[in-house]
Amino acid sequence: MSNDNGTSAIQRRGLMLVLSSPSGAGKTTLSRQLLDNDNQIQLSVSCTTRQKRPGERDGVDYRFVDTSTFRGMIERKEFLEYAEVFGNYYGTPRAPVDEALAAGRDVLFDIDWQGTQQLRDKGRADLVTVFILPPSTRDLEKRLLTRAQDPKEIVAQRMAKAADEMSHWPEYDYVLVNSDIATSLSNLKAILTSERLKRERQVGMSGFVKALREGR
C-alpha cells in the first residue's frame, strides 16, 4: 500500500471514515464522488430493511433484506453496529470491514449517529468521523424534495427528526457545511489525506526511516 505524500510503498493502517448527517444533507452524493476519486477507499455496504428506492441496486447501495433475515444477522453477531432509523433497521456487516482494514484499505461508512456511537464505544482507533450539515433547514427540505425518491410523508418524517440528529454534531471529529458540493468534496479529501498521513497510521515508516539512516 502506498501513501500519498510522494513516498511509495510505505505500508499504512486502513482507517474507517464515517459520514453522518440529517437525511438529505448530502452524505450519499459526497460518498459517491469520493469513491470515484479515490481508489484506496471502499464503501461499507449496509444491510437495511427499508424499501428499495428507484435506481438503487441490491448489493451496491444497500443489501436489502427482510426483518427476519436482519434479526438472524443480529443474533449471529454479524454486524459491527446496527440501529433503527426512521422505523427501519440498518446495519454494517462486520466481515467486509475487517477484511478491508486488514489489507490496509480504508472503509467509508454512511451511517447515523447511533451507529457512530457504537463504533466509538468499541474504541476503534481507526475511526475518523465527519458530520455534514446543510446550509439551512430550507435547503435541507428542498434537497429531500428535489431528490424525489421518497413520498411527501417520508420527507416530513425525516425533516421532523433533523433537529434531533443535528444535535449530535459535537460528537464528531470534523464538521462540514455542505453548501457547495465541490468545496465539500475538496474538504473531505483534505481530511482523508491528513488522517492518512498521521504518524501512527504509517506503520511502514520505521522501516523506511531505518533504511534511510543506513544510507539505503
Ligand SMILES: Nc1ncnc2c1ncn2[C@@H]1O[C@H](COP(=O)(O)OP(=O)(O)OP(=O)(O)O)[C@@H](O)[C@H]1O
Ligand atoms: N451541496 C449540494 N447542493 C445542492 N444539492 C445537493 C448538495 N449535496 C447534495 N445535494 C442533493 O441533495 C439531495 C440529497 O442528497 P443525498 O441523497 O446525498 O443526501 P443524504 O445525506 O445521503 O440523505 P439520506 O440520509 O436520506 O440518505 C440529492 O438530490 C443531492 O443531489
Ligand SMILES: Nc1nc2c(ncn2[C@@H]2O[C@H](COP(=O)(O)O)[C@@H](O)[C@H]2O)c(=O)[nH]1
Ligand atoms: N446506524 C446505521 N445507520 C445507517 C446505516 N446505513 C445507513 N444508515 C443511515 O440511515 C439513514 C437513512 O438512510 P436512507 O438511505 O434510508 O436515506 C441515514 O442517516 C444513513 O446514514 C447503517 O448501516 N447503520
